[in-house]
Structure formats: C-alpha cells, structure tokens
Amino acid sequence: MTRIDELPLRDELRGKTPYGAPQLDVPVRLNTNENPYPLPEPLVARIAERVAEAARHLNRYPDRDATELRTGLAAYLTRNTGYAVTRAHVWAANGSNEVLQQLLQTFGGPGRTALGFEPSYSMHALISRGTGTGWLHGPRREDFTIDVEAAERTIAEQRPDVVFVCSPNNPTGTAVEAETVLRLYEAAQAAKPSMVVVDEAYGEFSHRPSLLPLLEGRPHLAVSRTMSKAFGAAGLRLGYLAADPAVVDAVQLVRLPYHLSSVTQATALAALEHTDTLLGYVEQLKAERDRLVTELRALGCDVTDSDANFVQFGRFDDAHATWQALLDHGVLVRDNGVPGRLRVTAGTPAENDAFLDAMRAVLKENNR
Numbered sequence: 001m002t003r004i005d006e007l008p009l010r011d012e013l014r015g016k017t018p019y020g021a022p023q024l025d026v027p028v029r030l031n032t033n034e035n036p037y038p039l040p041e042p043l044v045a046r047i048a049e050r051v052a053e054a055a056r057h058l059n060r061y062p063d064r065d066a067t068e069l070r071t072g073l074a075a076y077l078t079r080n081t082g083y084a085v086t087r088a089h090v091w092a093a094n095g096s097n098e099v100l101q102q103l104l105q106t107f108g109g110p111g112r113t114a115l116g117f118e119p120s121y122s123m124h125a126l127i128s129r130g131t132g133t134g135w136l137h138g139p140r141r142e143d144f145t146i147d148v149e150a151a152e153r154t155i156a157e158q159r160p161d162v163v164f165v166c167s168p169n170n171p172t173g174t175a176v177e178a179e180t181v182l183r184l185y186e187a188a189q190a191a192k193p194s195m196v197v198v199d200e201a202y203g204e205f206s207h208r209p210s211l212l213p214l215l216e217g218r219p220h221l222a223v224s225r226t227m228s229k230a231f232g233a234a235g236l237r238l239g240y241l242a243a244d245p246a247v248v249d250a251v252q253l254v255r256l257p258y259h260l261s262s263v264t265q266a267t268a269l270a271a272l273e274h275t276d277t278l279l280g281y282v283e284q285l286k287a288e289r290d291r292l293v294t295e296l297r298a299l300g301c302d303v304t305d306s307d308a309n310f311v312q313f314g315r316f317d318d319a320h321a322t323w324q325a326l327l328d329h330g331v332l333v334r335d336n337g338v339p340g341r342l343r344v345t346a347g348t349p350a351e352n353d354a355f356l357d358a359m360r361a362v363l364k365e366n367n368r
Contacts, residue, residue, distance in 0.1 A: 035232035050266035062262040096239030108133030115160035173306030202308035204230035314341035329358035
C-alpha cells in the first residue's frame with residue numbers, strides 16, 4: 001500500500017496532519033464547541049417545509065448569489081450588532097472555513113503570507129498552507145492577549161498580505177479589544193495594503209460588543225462568522241462574512257459555481273426565522289460558561305477568562321494524562337496542545353455537572 005509520503009505532495013503539506021478532534025462515543029462530549037441544545041421542534045418543522053419547497057426545484061441550479069440568504073444574514077447582523085449592513089456587504093459559504101479559504105485564495109496564495117497570533121484557531125494556518133500562502137507567527141503575552149507593540153513590529157518587518165485576529169480566540173476564549181484591532185489594521189496598511197480578517201465565530205457568546213462596527217471606513221477589513229455555534233447548526237455548514245462590498249465582489253472571483261446548495265440556503269433561512277429562540281439558548285450557555293469558570297477556579301485551576309462557549313483551564317504537569325483521566329470518567333474534553341492546559345465546551349447543566357464531578361475525582365486521584 002502506498003504511503004502518503006510517497007505521493008508527489010507539495011512541500012508545505014509534507015509531515016502535516018489533517019484538522020480534527022477525536023470523535024469518541026462517550027457519555028459526555030465537550031470537546032468540539034458544539035451547541036448542546038438540539039434545534040427546537042418548530043424550527044425542525046420549518047426546515048422541513050423550506051427544504052421540501054427547495055426539493056421541487058432541485059433540477060435547477062441554486063441561486064448562485066444566495067440573494068435571499070445574504071439579505072437575511074445582513075438583517076441579522078444589523079439587529080445583533082447594532083451596525084447596519086446590507087446584502088452587498090455580506091457573503092456566505094459552506095462554513096466559515098470556506099469563507100476563510102476564499103479570502104486566502106483571493107488575497108493570499110503563492111508568494112504571499114498570512115500572519116496569525118498563536119495559540120489560535122489552527123485552521124488559519126492549515127488553510128493558509130493549503131492555498132500556498134506562507135504562514136507567520138505573531139506574538140502573544142503570557143496571559144494570551146496579543147502583544148500589540150510586538151505585533152506592530154512584526155507586521156512592519158514581515159509585511160504580511162493577510163492578518164488574522166480571532167476574537168473571541170479559540171482555544172483560549174479571550175476577546176480582543178477594538179483598539180488592538182485598530183492598531184493592527186493601521187500597521188497592516190502602513191506596511192503595505194493588507195487584509196485584516198477578524199474571526200468572530202464565537203461572537204454571540206462574548207461579554208463584549210461585536211467588532212463589526214470597525215468596518216466603517218476600512219475597506220481592507222473583513223469579519224467572519226458562522227451559524228455552527230450560536231445557531232446550533234454545526235451540521236448545516238454555513239459561514240458568512242461582512243466587509244466592504246468590494247471585498248464581497250473580490251471573493252466571488254474564486255468561489256466555485258453554485259457553491260451553496262438550495263437545501264443549505266433553505267435550511268439557513270429557516271434558522272434565521274427562529275433567531276430569538278436560538279439566541280435564548282446562547283444566553284443559557286453564557287451562564288453555564290461563567291459557572292464553569294467559577295467552579296474550576298474554586299477547584300484551584302488556572303482558568304483563562306472566556307468570552308466564548310468554552311473554557312481553557314489548567315495548569316497540569318501532564319495535560320494529556322489529565323485529558324485521558326477525564327476520558328476514563330466518561331468525559332471528553334479537548335487537548336489542543338497548549339502546554340499545561342485543556343479546553344472544555346460549555347454543555348447543558350447536566351453535562352457540566354458531570355464534567356465538574358469528573359474533575360473533582362481526577363484532582364483527588366492526583367493528590368493521593
């Protein structure tokens with residue numbers, strides 16, 4: 001059998017591993033930042049209605065420009081963030097990962113570079129490499145915030161074509177101050193006109209307002225979001241961005257023909273009709289997230305302040321051994337490779353209770 005390293009791979013892909021968290025059948029799964037609440041039955045019924053209608057026309061290609069969906073997403077963003085955007089400012093794709101890929105295909109590529117501040121969402125680096133874009137590491141402080149002065153120097157020296165800012169950041173959960181983004185944007189424009197991409201996949205869970213208003217007067221800024229988290233629709237695979245209309249026009253140069261199926265568009269539109277209910281679940285998860293922070297600190301853990309639907313905690317002499325011990329108690333969390341730390345997704349109250357009980361047991365076992 002042929003090994004992967006025997007194939008004529010591009011050099012930047014050699015020795016790399018595909019993205020993915022363990023998918024294990026355990027009682028409590030809190031490792032992939034999914035929304036634990038199933039879609040409400042009225043929404044399920046509405047999806048069935050919209051998909052049935054779309055099915056009657058599956059002999060035709062879908063709306064190539066997703067006009068109705070982008071209009072709905074613009075209305076949602078305007079209402080949710082308080083910053084008015086129109087359909088012309090919004091683009092949608094199959095998950096925020098495809099949005100990021102399209103941005104890198106448009107503004108990155110061979111001979112160009114992207115800069116990210118690690119630890120952060122690992123797909124930023126993976127998609128960069130997949131598009132032939134060079135990857136650069138930006139500086140963070142000990143508390144996982146971005147070292148702005150050092151970042152400005154890095155941008156001036158490296159002159160990246162794309163700068164990624166993840167807020168709230170995955171896996172740390174830390175939100176980024178608007179002033180930090182503004183300084184990074186100005187530094188990126190001073191070095192050379194570069195795109196700055198704010199990844200707000202967990203924006204709805206933040207204690208802080210969205211960074212979307214920063215788009216005003218900044219044509220090289222884009223904000224990406226997803227329906228996987230707040231909308232509880234990870235299986236839908238629908239992501240979107242907001243940016244200057246010129247950016248929306250630009251990414252269409254690389255989009256695949258009819259990339260969003262009629263079924264995907266119909267399902268997303270149904271979900272937008274139930275925004276209030278779905279955001280009600282978000283409020284419950286924010287309360288549970290804050291409870292996890294409090295309880296873990298009471299257990300003596302070092303917990304990073306979180307604005308997402310997950311919590312980074314530690315510090316452990318052997319993080320992977322602690323991960324395995326929790327798994328032995330039937331609880332799956334995420335070992336992201338951040339030294340001494342693990343990440344747990346906020347689940348239902350019962351799931352979080354199970355996790356905390358497992359943590360107490362593991363800590364007690366470690367102290368014997």
